[in-house]
Each structure stands twice: as C-alpha cells, then as structure tokens.
Amino acid sequence: MADTSSDSDKIIKREPDAAPAPDPITSRSTSSILLICALLLMGSLAWALYDEVYGQRPWKNTQRIFVQRYNRYLKILKRRGNQTEKDVKESAAYQELDQAAKAAAEQVEPRKREIDKRAKVIDSQIAAITDPFQNARGNITLINYRIESAPSQSKKDDLRKDIDEVKREQIEVEMPADDGSNKTQEMKLTFPQIEERYNKSKEEKARLLVERAELLRESGELAKKRDDYLKENLIGLSAQQVDSLLKKNENFDYTMRQINVSSVDVVDRCETCHLGIREPLELTPAVMKGRRRTPDSFARAFISHPNKELLQIHDVERFGCASCHGGNGRATTTIEKAHGTNRHWLFPLHRKENLEAGCQQCHSRDRVLDGAPTLTLGKDLFQQRGCVGCHRYEGFDRESDALAGTRQLVKQLEEEKLANDREARQAAAGVA
Incomplete structure (x- = not known):
C-alpha cells in the first residue's frame, strides 16, 4: 500500500509553471514608429502640396515678376507720355x-x-x-x-x-x-x-x-x-x-496661356512665360530688367516679338510658336524641357544664329523670303556654288519638277482614255 501511495504522489506532484515570455506587441512601445510614420506622412503631404502648387507651376512666379516689371515700365511711360x-x-x-x-x-x-x-x-x-x-x-x-x-x-x-x-x-x-x-x-x-x-x-x-x-x-x-x-x-x-x-494688369489672370490648333494636333503654351510677345509696346531686355543694372533671364524672356509684321502673316492662334521656333510647346515645368534641350527631344529650340531654319519647313520651294535673309543667302549659295548639281532639292531643279508634273498629267490622261473606251464598249454592247 505504501508503494501505491508513493506512486500517486509522484503523479500528482508537478513542477511549478515557468513565467510566460513577454509579448513584443504589448510589452514594447510603438510610439516612436508611429511618430516616424506620421512625420513621413506629413512630409510627403507637404512635399506633394508644394510640388502641386509651385514645383509643377513655376510659371506663376514668372507671371508675377512680369506684372511687376511691366507695371513699373508703364508708370515710367505714363510720366513721360503725359508730358509728351x-x-x-x-x-x-x-x-x-x-x-x-x-x-x-x-x-x-x-x-x-x-x-x-x-x-x-x-x-x-x-x-x-x-x-x-x-x-x-x-x-x-x-x-x-x-x-x-x-x-x-x-x-x-x-x-x-x-x-x-x-x-x-x-x-x-x-x-x-x-x-x-x-x-x-x-x-x-x-x-x-x-x-x-x-x-x-x-x-x-x-x-x-x-x-x-x-x-x-x-x-x-x-x-x-x-x-x-x-x-x-x-x-x-x-x-x-x-x-x-495698367488696368489690365490689375486684373491679370495668373493662369496657363494655351493655344490649341486641333487641325494639326498642336498644343502650345509658350506664352505662359513669354508674356510680352504680343503686347502693343516694344519690350526689350533693357526696359524689362529688374533691380540689377544688366538684364537677367526674365528680362530676356519678357521681350516682345522682334518682327510684328510676321505675326500678322503667321497668326499665333493658328500656328503657335513651337511650330516655327522648335522646342516643346507643351512643357512648362522647366526651361530645359520647354526649350527642348533635354535628352531625346528631337526638335530643340532654334538658336539665335539658326533662327530662320523653321521657315524652311513651309517655304522650301520659295527661293526668296523677305523676312529671312540668312535663309535666302543659304539658298543662293546652294544654287551658285553648284550644290544643286549633285544634291537635288525641291524648288531648285525646275526641269525635273516640270518633268514629274508632265508625267503625272500623261498618266491621268491615259487613265481617262481607258475609262472612256470602257464606257464606249459598254454602251455599244447595250445597244446591240
């Protein structure tokens, strides 16, 4: 009996339970992690708002600078103009x-x-x-x-x-x-x-x-x-x-200037920054400069078009700007993108010495252009130096142009003759 009782005591008796391992979720504070996430969220929100208002719209500041400088110049003109x-x-x-x-x-x-x-x-x-x-x-x-x-x-x-x-x-x-x-x-x-x-x-x-x-x-x-x-x-x-x-500048609309030519799928926003292109006054870098003695990049961007007569012939609302001058007419975020000088853009802005290159797109057959003396001189050299002898180009080889036109006319006449013969045979068959 004693042995039986001793065995029972061994079965009933057990070792005390060990202390449970601490739960990392409940035992550790996550406030530092939440604080970091909240700061990152607030920083991302602030960056997104800044990028939306200023980063993607740097032209708003450009327009404000234009209005300030233009108003200052107009007030100077008003003082002089009244006396004049x-x-x-x-x-x-x-x-x-x-x-x-x-x-x-x-x-x-x-x-x-x-x-x-x-x-x-x-x-x-x-x-x-x-x-x-x-x-x-x-x-x-x-x-x-x-x-x-x-x-x-x-x-x-x-x-x-x-x-x-x-x-x-x-x-x-x-x-x-x-x-x-x-x-x-x-x-x-x-x-x-x-x-x-x-x-x-x-x-x-x-x-x-x-x-x-x-x-x-x-x-x-x-x-x-x-x-x-x-x-x-x-x-x-x-x-x-x-x-x-001055009154117009008081009610200036700080918005994107866009020209949409749907017929040729052209969207042009150049005048969003180049606001002086079509102004009635002749704006030069000297009159649109800031507080400095020398004109800055803004002063050079705010000038009026150097040849207003060309704008009367080539209506901006119909042609836009980039179609003649090159560049990316849609871009407004950076100067590099707007002028098309970034990598992989195929049509960068024409430099000053090559400004008349855009005229060649539509006036390749014209030998003389009144508003493009450099291009006209280049065409003269192309003809006078004998380049046209090997390098055939439209507008220079009149004989080949006339021959091509004559061949096309002959082809059309032959097609008309065949059509007439076919109709005559059908009419004869119907009578018979």
Whole structure:
C-alpha cells in the first residue's frame, strides 16, 4: 500500500509553471514608429502640396515678376507720355489742325441739328405707321397666297374682292406732329395712303442721312488729320492707352496661356512665360530688367516679338510658336524641357544664329523670303556654288519638277482614255 501511495504522489506532484515570455506587441512601445510614420506622412503631404502648387507651376512666379516689371515700365511711360502728349497738343501745327476741325464742325452745326431734329420726327412717324402697315400688308399677302391655291375662278374673284376691301378699309393711326412736339393727331388712312407715307418717310430719312454725312465729311477729315498728327508725333502710347494697360494688369489672370490648333494636333503654351510677345509696346531686355543694372533671364524672356509684321502673316492662334521656333510647346515645368534641350527631344529650340531654319519647313520651294535673309543667302549659295548639281532639292531643279508634273498629267490622261473606251464598249454592247 505504501508503494501505491508513493506512486500517486509522484503523479500528482508537478513542477511549478515557468513565467510566460513577454509579448513584443504589448510589452514594447510603438510610439516612436508611429511618430516616424506620421512625420513621413506629413512630409510627403507637404512635399506633394508644394510640388502641386509651385514645383509643377513655376510659371506663376514668372507671371508675377512680369506684372511687376511691366507695371513699373508703364508708370515710367505714363510720366513721360503725359508730358509728351501735352507738348504735342500745345504745338502750333496741332493747334492749327484742331482749330480748323472745330471751325468746320461749328459751321455745319446748325444744319446738323435741324437734320437730327427732322430725322427724329420721321423716326417717330415711321414707328407709328409700321405696325398698321405691316398688318395690312400681311393680310393682303395671305389673300394672294389663297388666290394662287384657289380651286376655281369664282373663288379667286371673291378673294380679289377681299383684297380691295382690305385696301379700302380705314385704319386709325396716331400720327406724331411734323413740328417735333410731342402732340399726336388721330388719322384714318387706307392701306395705299399708309404705304405712300411709309415709303416717302423712308426716302426722306435716307436723303437727310446722306446730307448729314456730306456736311460732316470735311470736319471729319480735318479731325482725322489732327488725330493722325497726334499719333505720328506721340512717342510711345498716350496716357489713356497706358492706363488701360495698367488696368489690365490689375486684373491679370495668373493662369496657363494655351493655344490649341486641333487641325494639326498642336498644343502650345509658350506664352505662359513669354508674356510680352504680343503686347502693343516694344519690350526689350533693357526696359524689362529688374533691380540689377544688366538684364537677367526674365528680362530676356519678357521681350516682345522682334518682327510684328510676321505675326500678322503667321497668326499665333493658328500656328503657335513651337511650330516655327522648335522646342516643346507643351512643357512648362522647366526651361530645359520647354526649350527642348533635354535628352531625346528631337526638335530643340532654334538658336539665335539658326533662327530662320523653321521657315524652311513651309517655304522650301520659295527661293526668296523677305523676312529671312540668312535663309535666302543659304539658298543662293546652294544654287551658285553648284550644290544643286549633285544634291537635288525641291524648288531648285525646275526641269525635273516640270518633268514629274508632265508625267503625272500623261498618266491621268491615259487613265481617262481607258475609262472612256470602257464606257464606249459598254454602251455599244447595250445597244446591240
């Protein structure tokens, strides 16, 4: 029995449990990891916002700089222009033209007032009879249409009698008085009488307008001479024109300037930074420079187009900029990408010495270009130095061009002859 009890004690007795291993999730603080992740998230958000507002849109700062410098230049012009405009208007030649224009206008002013007064009366009379005249004429037109579609002669005769009744009908009209007062006179007129008054009033008004234009012709010509003299002798813009440009800059729209030519799949954003290209003033690096004495890169970017006549021939809204000058017209993030000087871009911006190369894209057949002397000289050298003897090129080898055109014409004539013969055989077979 003792052995049995001892065995039971051995079975029941067990070793005390060991302490559990600490859980790394519950026993360690993760605040440092969460802090690092939160800082990284906030940093990424700040970087994303900065890149969205400034990194991808550096042209906004460029536009702000343009507005600041342009406004400063306009204010300088306004101070100078006011004095210049005042000097021109005080000159003897301008005063003489101004006095002549005013004298001519004063001479015809009495008759002009009479014509205006009479024309006003005629307008009121025409307005009074227009509605009755048009209503009666509409009824007559409607009856005439019914006459054309009437099934019998008797029906047509009845409708013609209706027209006579409409013409004999007395129509009440509130006719304004001829003296120009606000009084009106009630009149009863038939359609022929209203039509006669309407046509006579129209003729009289036309005659008065012709007379008025003839009266004002001399004074208008003198006023035009005076204004032309001011424009020709005024240096720069007038004060009013400068004020309009300043007002435009006050409401400047800081946005991307984009030209979309859907016909040739061209999207051009060059004027987003080159804002002075189409400005009415001639902007040079010297006038658009900043606080420094020498022009910086912004001053050179803000200049106006050196040849405004070319812009009249080649409309920017139709051609864009990059189509002639090269570069990447869509890029706006960096100067390198916009000018196409980055790697793998096939059409970089033409350098100053090679600026006229873009003209060759469309004017390869033109031997002489007025706005491209360097390109014209190159074509002359290509012809004079004998290069055309081995290097055939479009526009230089007139004989081969004429021969190609003749061959094409012969081919077309042969095809037409075959088609005519085929039609003749088909017609003969059909007759047989």
